[in-house]
Amino acid sequence: MPDTVAISPRATLNSTPAATPADPAFSVLVTCGRGIVPFLREELAALRFPVKRELETGIEGQCSMADILRMNLVLRTANRVLLELCKRQVRDANALYSAVRDIPWERWIPEDGYFTIASHVSTPSIRDSRFANVKCKDAIADRFRTLTGRRPDSGNERCGVVVFLHWVNDLATLYIDTSGESLSRRGYRKIPMEAPMQEALASAVILATGWQGCGHFVNPMCGSGTLAIEAALQAQGRAPGLLRSQYGFLHLKNHDPLLWQKLRTEIRAVPKQKLAGRIIATDNRPEAVQAAIQNARTAGVEQLIEFQVCDFTETPIPPPEGVIILNPAYGERMGEITALEPVYKQIGDFFKQRCQGYRGFIFTGNLDLGKKTGLRSSRKVHFYNGSIECRLLGFELYAGSRRKCKQTPPQAE
Numbered sequence: 001m002p003d004t005v006a007i008s009p010r011a012t013l014n015s016t017p018a019a020t021p022a023d024p025a026f027s028v029l030v031t032c033g034r035g036i037v038p039f040l041r042e043e044l045a046a047l048r049f050p051v052k053r054e055l056e057t058g059i060e061g062q063c064s065m066a067d068i069l070r071m072n073l074v075l076r077t078a079n080r081v082l083l084e085l086c087k088r089q090v091r092d093a094n095a096l097y098s099a100v101r102d103i104p105w106e107r108w109i110p111e112d113g114y115f116t117i118a119s120h121v122s123t124p125s126i127r128d129s130r131f132a133n134v135k136c137k138d139a140i141a142d143r144f145r146t147l148t149g150r151r152p153d154s155g156n157e158r159c160g161v162v163v164f165l166h167w168v169n170d171l172a173t174l175y176i177d178t179s180g181e182s183l184s185r186r187g188y189r190k191i192p193m194e195a196p197m198q199e200a201l202a203s204a205v206i207l208a209t210g211w212q213g214c215g216h217f218v219n220p221m222c223g224s225g226t227l228a229i230e231a232a233l234q235a236q237g238r239a240p241g242l243l244r245s246q247y248g249f250l251h252l253k254n255h256d257p258l259l260w261q262k263l264r265t266e267i268r269a270v271p272k273q274k275l276a277g278r279i280i281a282t283d284n285r286p287e288a289v290q291a292a293i294q295n296a297r298t299a300g301v302e303q304l305i306e307f308q309v310c311d312f313t314e315t316p317i318p319p320p321e322g323v324i325i326l327n328p329a330y331g332e333r334m335g336e337i338t339a340l341e342p343v344y345k346q347i348g349d350f351f352k353q354r355c356q357g358y359r360g361f362i363f364t365g366n367l368d369l370g371k372k373t374g375l376r377s378s379r380k381v382h383f384y385n386g387s388i389e390c391r392l393l394g395f396e397l398y399a400g401s402r403r404k405c406k407q408t409p410p411q412a413e
Helices: 037-046 065-074 093-101 129-148 199-209 226-236 257-268 286-299 334-354 367-373
Strands: 026-031 051-055 058-063 080-089 114-122 161-168 171-177 216-219 279-283 305-309 322-326 358-364 379-385 388-396
Touching: 026 065, 037 051, 037 058, 037 199, 058 065, 065 080, 065 257, 080 093, 093 129, 093 171, 114 129, 129 161, 199 226, 199 322, 199 358, 199 379, 199 388, 216 226, 226 279, 226 286, 226 305, 279 286, 286 305, 334 358, 334 367, 358 367, 367 388
Parallel strands: 114 161, 216 279, 216 322, 279 305, 322 358
Antiparallel strands: 026 058, 026 080, 051 058, 080 171, 161 171, 358 388, 379 388
């Protein structure tokens, strides 16, 4: 797989000091959506993250706290950076309580702080994951009461330290969720519109097309503009985490605000890459285009994207080459699917008649509709949009030989 991750060499893990006794290496799990691991792997390779194990929805390794902060800032396709505290065989709720109470939470959570418990629980010993959350909360609170006579506040909001419990069968792992909210929530999408594509998925889809800011990027049916905005951020090499101000690690007792500020300043100082092409986003709904413009303005990339209200068939296609990608509706019921068949056929005709010299892509959760384009796809990349199994269908639309700026899409299937 070629290097398709637009991250400056200055923004690497190795640009921070190596772990020392004062800055130890932690076991870390970087999570992502299903189907995104190949692209997360490339991002982590660019950061020189020492991979220990790959999972279906994440990658494990070891790094320092400084590295954890950097990953939260620069990763595009990740959901969370989880710092592992404890992994233990646990058969019931009482054993879970004991395991959690043994963890030195006083090193992580301020006495006057706030924490919340999130979890993924699948074990026959309990029926409701909320009960496991309560046992964890009680164990942490009881440890503080025993040691200090007081305890931090707790609740359901992710506005403080986030503790994550992963308990499957009889194996429980406790993490600090250093991200707090998902990294996919960049903070710019103030007007999401209906059924929006999450930012991390959009970033992975763009990486899968092979577009790296060279050539044009055209996105008809743009909706709230997520694909176009993520393309602009990638093309400039801008760290998506700079758009956010809140992270879980900010509330840790051992958080180093000077290190955090230094890291943000260093990454902000990385020169923006020049966009070698146009980014065009269109939609036939004025309210969608207005939402996309507002979201792009919040992300600081409004000036890089040309927005237009029009039918997708009237979208400007600047010569000579580039990437064009559409994310049409999938249809959930038979009547909706039947109504969408001519739309997919129109997309195929549009590709053939207007998009010579481009690489065309359709992101869809309905392969049967994808076949209605009348085109034979040259690539099919598996993704998941939430629980929906999807495909990124690629079509070669080149008229003659490829010109300069050749970009080969990664093979991620």
